[in-house]
Amino acid sequence: MFSELQLGSSLILISFFAITIVIVDALFQKNKTVGFSYALFGFILTAVASAINLYQAPSLIIPLNSENLITKGMIVFGGYSSFFDILFCMGAILTMFASREYLKREYHEYTEFYSLLIFSVSGMMFIGHANNMLMIFVGIELMSIPFYILAGFIRTNFKSIEASLKYFLLGSFATGFLLYGIAMIYGATGSLGFTEISKSIASGINSTTILVIGIGLIIVGLSFKVAAFPFHQWAPDVYHGSPTIVTGFMSTAGKAAAILAFMIIARNLMPEKIVSGKFNFDTHTLQNIIAWISAGTMLVGNITALVQKNVKRMLAYSSVAHAGYLLMGIVANSQLGWQGITFYATAYLFMQIGAFVIVGLIERGEENNLNIEDYAGLSKSHPMLAAMMAMFMLSLAGIPPMAGFFGKYYLFAAAIKSGFTWLTIVAVIATIISMYFYISLIIQMYFKDRTEKELEIKTGLGLISLIICTIGVLLFGVFPSLLLDLTRQCFQLLG
Amino acid sequence: MFQSVSLEYFLILAAVLFSIGSIGVLTRRNAIIIFMSIELMLNSVNLTLVSFASFLGDSAGMIFVFFVMAVAASEAAVGLAIVLALFRQKQTVNVDEVNIMKW
Amino acid sequence: MLSDFGIVLLFLITGFVFVALGLITAAIIRPHNPNPVKQSTYECGEELISGSPWIKFNIRFYVVALIFLLFDVEIVFLLPWAVVFQQLGWFAFIEMAVFVLILLAGLAYVWAKGDIEWEKPKPYIPSLKDLVVERKQHFAE
Numbered sequence: 190m191f192s193e194l195q196l197g198s199s200l201i202l203i204s205f206f207a208i209t210i211v212i213v214d215a216l217f218q219k220n221k222t223v224g225f226s227y228a229l230f231g232f233i234l235t236a237v238a239s240a241i242n243l244y245q246a247p248s249l250i251i252p253l254n255s256e257n258l259i260t261k262g263m264i265v266f267g268g269y270s271s272f273f274d275i276l277f278c279m280g281a282i283l284t285m286f287a288s289r290e291y292l293k294r295e296y297h298e299y300t301e302f303y304s305l306l307i308f309s310v311s312g313m314m315f316i317g318h319a320n321n322m323l324m325i326f327v328g329i330e331l332m333s334i335p336f337y338i339l340a341g342f343i344r345t346n347f348k349s350i351e352a353s354l355k356y357f358l359l360g361s362f363a364t365g366f367l368l369y370g371i372a373m374i375y376g377a378t379g380s381l382g383f384t385e386i387s388k389s390i391a392s393g394i395n396s397t398t399i400l401v402i403g404i405g406l407i408i409v410g411l412s413f414k415v416a417a418f419p420f421h422q423w424a425p426d427v428y429h430g431s432p433t434i435v436t437g438f439m440s441t442a443g444k445a446a447a448i449l450a451f452m453i454i455a456r457n458l459m460p461e462k463i464v465s466g467k468f469n470f471d472t473h474t475l476q477n478i479i480a481w482i483s484a485g486t487m488l489v490g491n492i493t494a495l496v497q498k499n500v501k502r503m504l505a506y507s508s509v510a511h512a513g514y515l516l517m518g519i520v521a522n523s524q525l526g527w528q529g530i531t532f533y534a535t536a537y538l539f540m541q542i543g544a545f546v547i548v549g550l551i552e553r554g555e556e557n558n559l560n561i562e563d564y565a566g567l568s569k570s571h572p573m574l575a576a577m578m579a580m581f582m583l584s585l586a587g588i589p590p591m592a593g594f595f596g597k598y599y600l601f602a603a604a605i606k607s608g609f610t611w612l613t614i615v616a617v618i619a620t621i622i623s624m625y626f627y628i629s630l631i632i633q634m635y636f637k638d639r640t641e642k643e644l645e646i647k648t649g650l651g652l653i654s655l656i657i658c659t660i661g662v663l664l665f666g667v668f669p670s671l672l673l674d675l676t677r678q679c680f681q682l683l684g
Numbered sequence: 685m686f687q688s689v690s691l692e693y694f695l696i697l698a699a700v701l702f703s704i705g706s707i708g709v710l711t712r713r714n715a716i717i718i719f720m721s722i723e724l725m726l727n728s729v730n731l732t733l734v735s736f737a738s739f740l741g742d743s744a745g746m747i748f749v750f751f752v753m754a755v756a757a758s759e760a761a762v763g764l765a766i767v768l769a770l771f772r773q774k775q776t777v778n779v780d781e782v783n784i785m786k787w
Numbered sequence: 788m789l790s791d792f793g794i795v796l797l798f799l800i801t802g803f804v805f806v807a808l809g810l811i812t813a814a815i816i817r818p819h820n821p822n823p824v825k826q827s828t829y830e831c832g833e834e835l836i837s838g839s840p841w842i843k844f845n846i847r848f849y850v851v852a853l854i855f856l857l858f859d860v861e862i863v864f865l866l867p868w869a870v871v872f873q874q875l876g877w878f879a880f881i882e883m884a885v886f887v888l889i890l891l892a893g894l895a896y897v898w899a900k901g902d903i904e905w906e907k908p909k910p911y912i913p914s915l916k917d918l919v920v921e922r923k924q925h926f927a928e
Contacts, residue, residue, distance in 0.1 A: 208889055208892050209892070211892055211893065211895075211896045212892055212895060212896065214896065215895055215896045215898075215899030215900065216899070218899070218900075322748075323744075323747075323748055323751060326748075326751065326752075326755075327751060327755070330755045330758075330759070334755075334758055334759060334762055337762050337763075337766065338762060338765075338766075341766055341769060344769050344773075347773050347774070350766070350769050350770050350773055350782075351770075351782045351783075353766050353769070354715065354766050354767070354770055354779070354782055355782070357762065357763050357766050358709070358715070358718055358719070358722070358763075358779070361719075361722045361759055361763065362706070362709050362722055362725075364722075364726070364755075364759075365702070365705065365706070365722060365725035365726055365729065368726065368729040368752060369702060369725070369728070369729045369732065371748075372729050372732040372733045372736065372745075372748075373732070375733065375736055375744070375745055375748075376695075376732070376736035376739075376740075379740050379742065380742075380744070381744045381745075381748065688790065688791045689791040689792060689795075747867070750863045750864060750867070753860060753863055754860055754861065754863065754864070757856055757857060757859075757860035758857065760856065761853045761856060761857055764849075764853065765853070768849065
C-alpha cells in the first residue's frame, strides 16, 4: 500500500504554495516576476506530484479502514481525483501564461492574481478528492470566493465590478441552497460521509421526505454552480464582464470542478443496488430530472448564443451549453458516462481556454474589438491565430478530427446505453444549432475583408498556452484512446 | 412527564428563516440587505445542522457549523469589498442600477 | 418538573421583567423637568452644525474592521480544540500550531501591504473666526 502522505502530496503541495505565495508577494512587492515564477513553479510541481500519484494509483482508492488515517476517510486518492488535479493545474498554467501580457496591457498586474489562482485551484482539487459533504462544501467555497474577486479584478472597469457583484450575490445565494440540501441529507442519513450516505440510501431510510427535500435543494444549488438551465442567467453576464483570461479559466476549470462536484454527489445519491422498501424515491426520477435540466441547458445555451454579436458573450452562452453536454454523463450514471465527462472536460479545457486566449489577444481596452466583425480578415493579417481559432471553433462545434468530437461521442454513447435516447437526440439537435455560430466566426475570419486598419497583436507568453491548447485539441482528437484508457482506469474501483 | 422541544419545531423555524432569507434576496434591491438575507439563509442552515446533530447524537453536524461560520465570514469580507468597489464607481448600492450588460 | 417549553417561557418572562423593572424604577426615581436643550439631539454635547452626520469616513476603518472580522471568526476553531486538547496531546498541538501559523502568514501579508498602518491625517484646527462665521451662517438659515 501507499502511504497516505505520499498520495496526499498534491493537496499538501498546492496548499503550501497557496499559503507561501502570500508571503512571497509581501516580500517582493515591486518585482512581479518573482510571484509569477513562484506560482508557475507551484502549479508545475503539483501537477508532477499528481501525475506520479496517478501513475502509482491509476484506480481510485477509497480508504475504508479510516480510523488509522489522519484524513479519517474524508479524502479519496488516486484515480479520477489525481486526473482532475492534473487537469486543474493545466488550466491554471495555461491561464498564467496568457495572463501576463493581458494584465500588463490593462495595467492591472498584481501578484494577487496569481495567489488567487492558486487558491481557487486548491479548492477545485479538494472537490476532486472529497469523500465527505464537508470537503465538497469547503472545496466549492474555496474555489468560488477567489473567483468572485477575480471576476472584479480590473476594478476600474465597471463591467468587471458588475460581473463580480452578480457572481457574488448569486453564488452565495446558491451556496445557501447547497448547504441547506447538505443539512437535510445529513439529517435523513445521519452522516456526512459519502460512503455512509450511499450505504444508507441503498439500504432504505425512514425519513424519505427530508431526503427528497435535501436532494432537491442540493440539485438547485449545484445547478446554480454549474450554470445549468433554469439557473443559468448569471453566467453570460459574469463571463462577459470578467477579464477575458479569468473568463477562460472560470468557464473551463471552474466548470469542470462544479461538474465534478455534481458528479460525486449524484453518484453517491444514486447507488446501484437499492433495497426496495422504505425508500421510494427511485434513482430514475432523479436521472430524469437531471436529464431535463441537461436538455434545457443545451438548447437554451445554443439558441441564445445564435443571436449574440459579441464574441465573448457568444462563447459565454456556448459555455452554458457545454455544461449541458457534460451533465449527460451524470444522467447516464454509469462508468461510461463518468469517463465521457472526464474526456470532454479535458478536451473542453483546451479548446475553450485557447479560444478565450485569442479573444483576449484581440480585445483592446474596454469593450473594443469584441464584436464578430472585428475578426474579419484575421486570416490575412494573422494567419496563425486565425488557424488556431478556427481549430478551436471546429472542436467546440464537434467536427470529427478534433478532441471535441470524441468527447461528445462518448457522452452521447453513454447516454444511449443508459436508455436516454431522447436526450441524445436533443443533444444532436443542439450541436447542429451550435455549428451555425461557430462556423460563422470562421467565415468571418477567412472570407471577409477587414475595413479598419490592421491590429497589432503582441502574443508574448500567451503563444505558449496557445500552442499547448492546439496540441491538446489535436492529440486527443487524433488519438482519443490515449486519454480513454486513462479515464477507464480512473473509475475502475467504482465500476 | 418531561416534555422536550421536538425536532420538528427547530426544523420549521429553520425553514421559515430560510424562506425569509431567500424572499429577501429575491425582492430587495439594496446590495447590503441582499447580503444580510444571504447571511440569514446560512444561519438557518446552521440551526438545521445543529438540531440534526443534537437529535442524532453526532458531532459531525456541529463541526460543519464552524466551517459554515468561517466561510460566511470570509464571504462577508469579500462581498463587502465588492460592494465598496461598486460604491466608489457608481455612488450606489442599488443592484437595479448595476445592469449595463443586458441579455 | 419543568418541560423545555417551560424553560423557554421562564426566560421570556425574566427578560421582560428585567427590562420593565429598569424602566419603571427609572421613571419613578428620576426628576421630571424637561427643557429644549435637554431634548435636542445628542452629538457630543453640541447641536448639529455640520449638516448630515452620514459622511464618508476613512476607508481604513473598513479595512481594519474586515481584518478583525476574519481573525475573530477563526477563534471558533480554537474553542473545540481547547476542549479536547487534553485527550489529543501533541498531535493536536502541532495541528493547531500549523493553523495559527497560516493565520500569521495572513497577518504578515496585511502588515507588509501596509493595510494596518494608520496614517494620521493632519488635523484641521479651525480658528475662532471660522467658528464664528460658521455659527452665524447656521443661525441665519
